[in-house]
Amino acid sequence: MHDAPPAADSLAAEKEPLSAGLKQRHLTMLGLGGVIGAGLFVGSGAGIAVAGPGIIISYLIAGALAMLVMRMLGEMSSAMPASGAFSVHAERALGRWAGFTVGWLYWFLLVVVLAVEATGAAQIANGWVPGVPQWAWVLIFMVVFTTANLSAVKNFGEFEFWFAALKVGAIVLFLALSLLAIFGLLPDTEAVGFSNLTGQGGFLPNGVSGVISGVLAVVFAFGGLEVVTIAAAESDDPARAVGRAVRSAVWRILFFYVGSMLVIVTLLPWSSMQPGKSPYVAVLDHIGIPAAGQIMNIVVFVALLSALNANLYGSSRMVFSLAERGEAPEGLLKVSGGGVPRRAVLASVAFGFASVILNLEWPDSIFRYLLNAVGAVLLFVWGLIAVSQLRLRRRIEREMPERLSLKMWAFPYLTWVALAGMAAVLVLMVTDEGARPQLLWSAAATGAVLVVAWVRELRLRRAA
Numbered sequence: 152m153h154d155a156p157p158a159a160d161s162l163a164a165e166k167e168p169l170s171a172g173l174k175q176r177h178l179t180m181l182g183l184g185g186v187i188g189a190g191l192f193v194g195s196g197a198g199i200a201v202a203g204p205g206i207i208i209s210y211l212i213a214g215a216l217a218m219l220v221m222r223m224l225g226e227m228s229s230a231m232p233a234s235g236a237f238s239v240h241a242e243r244a245l246g247r248w249a250g251f252t253v254g255w256l257y258w259f260l261l262v263v264v265l266a267v268e269a270t271g272a273a274q275i276a277n278g279w280v281p282g283v284p285q286w287a288w289v290l291i292f293m294v295v296f297t298t299a300n301l302s303a304v305k306n307f308g309e310f311e312f313w314f315a316a317l318k319v320g321a322i323v324l325f326l327a328l329s330l331l332a333i334f335g336l337l338p339d340t341e342a343v344g345f346s347n348l349t350g351q352g353g354f355l356p357n358g359v360s361g362v363i364s365g366v367l368a369v370v371f372a373f374g375g376l377e378v379v380t381i382a383a384a385e386s387d388d389p390a391r392a393v394g395r396a397v398r399s400a401v402w403r404i405l406f407f408y409v410g411s412m413l414v415i416v417t418l419l420p421w422s423s424m425q426p427g428k429s430p431y432v433a434v435l436d437h438i439g440i441p442a443a444g445q446i447m448n449i450v451v452f453v454a455l456l457s458a459l460n461a462n463l464y465g466s467s468r469m470v471f472s473l474a475e476r477g478e479a480p481e482g483l484l485k486v487s488g489g490g491v492p493r494r495a496v497l498a499s500v501a502f503g504f505a506s507v508i509l510n511l512e513w514p515d516s517i518f519r520y521l522l523n524a525v526g527a528v529l530l531f532v533w534g535l536i537a538v539s540q541l542r543l544r545r546r547i548e549r550e551m552p553e554r555l556s557l558k559m560w561a562f563p564y565l566t567w568v569a570l571a572g573m574a575a576v577l578v579l580m581v582t583d584e585g586a587r588p589q590l591l592w593s594a595a596a597t598g599a600v601l602v603v604a605w606v607r608e609l610r611l612r613r614a615a
Contacts, residue, residue, distance in 0.1 A: 169490045173386040177308030180315035182379040182400030187318045188454040190372030197426035202365030203356040204348045204416040209365030214405040217373035219569040223540040225397030228380040230554035232389030235472025236380040237536045244542035248604040253535045254473045260525045261466035266506030272455040297500045303489045314457035321450045329414035374529045378465040394557040471495040524596040526589025
């Protein structure tokens with residue numbers, strides 16, 4: 152049995168029944184590797200195609216927004232660590248409806264994206280071993296990572312540690328080779344200077360509007376940072392662990408993203424970039440690295456499996472936290488002797504399997520609607536995180552100031568700046584024909600969850 156969920160006006164940290172098997176190195180690498188995925192390695196090409204060299208500014212803007220959100224999360228999670236992280240914070244700050252809404256929206260986002268990642272990894276594997284059908288690869292990946300998540304949490308941590316280490320190592324090596332090529336220090340290369348930054352229409356070939364379009368193209372690639380605050384609850388010292396992970400992650404991630412874009416648009420003309428084609432492969436080909444495409448395929452493959460693993464973990468812990476607070480079926484509360492919420496893992500992966508089947512059977516219809524339905528959900532979640540931080544910061548200062556080991560910069564001004572930035576991205580989505588359907592479908596999904604939350608709130612009040 153579990154204790155009743157804490158009252159909404161209580162800031163006391165609750166004792167988690169989950170295992171404390173994650174080490175600091177696991178959380179640090181999870182924070183670093185959580186957002187380094189296919190969105191960076193492949194999706195960045197679309198951003199360069201619309202913004203040109205100005206994509207550097209686009210990434211600075213999007214990265215700054217993600218850093219602010221991460222700092223808010225770090226402040227709340229270090230003061231009040233919980234397996235539901237920002238869902239718990241939203242409930243304490245705004246009420247049960249907010250915790251219910253943000254928790255279920257984030258769970259829905261993770262399980263749908265989980266299916267996307269499994270399918271993407273299966274497509275790559277099928278290209279290597281055509282004799283094994285794509286659906287079989289999906290099944291293999293799902294079984295392997297479900298098994299890893301059903302066992303001790305340290306197994307998840309080890310998977311993510313080595314996955315993230317490979318991704319980080321690949322980017323560091325890419326940056327080193329690119330810098331050598333830029334200065335003409337590699338065999339058969341000459342210093343390129345700044346001609347690609349200033350030529351082809353200049354640094355901002357499509358003007359400020361191109362930079363804005365670039366922000367819209369890349370901002371969602373920063374999704375995934377949130378999982379580290381969920382994972383912190385399963386470490387030996389959650390408050391200290393999440394603080395260190397956040398501090399080390401935000402600056403390094405910005406360096407990797409912005410640094411990558413800087414060397415790419417310096418080495419190659421931006422006009423040569425094609426949406427859907429990896430700019431990393433183009434650079435490696437330009438430098439003369441043999442089998443550049445296959446090398447990047449391996450990196451993307453690992454990135455997809457890493458994200459699948461992290462999303463399965465994050466979704467299971469989120470739905471477990473919802474069950475703890477009476478916002479999900481009580482049956483999901485069963486925890487193994489090793490402190491793993493196995494039923495929550497199985498519930499999350501079940502939806503992942505169903506989503507994959509939809510993708511395989513109807514790739515151009517039903518699954519596309521699911522993807523549209525979560526397209527802008529991340530912004531809604533970030534918005535509730537910011538509002539929760541605004542409400543909780545004063546209460547933490549008043550009731551338990553000793554727990555503010557990690558503070559939001561320039562509070563409350565930068566929190567308001569972050570909220571304004573999110574609102575601006577939503578406005579951009581309204582005006583962009585390609586992004587508008589995602590916003591509308593995501594708004595509809597959010598509205599549906601809010602209606603359910605409102606009905607539940609009415610019933611609970613009547614029962615009381």
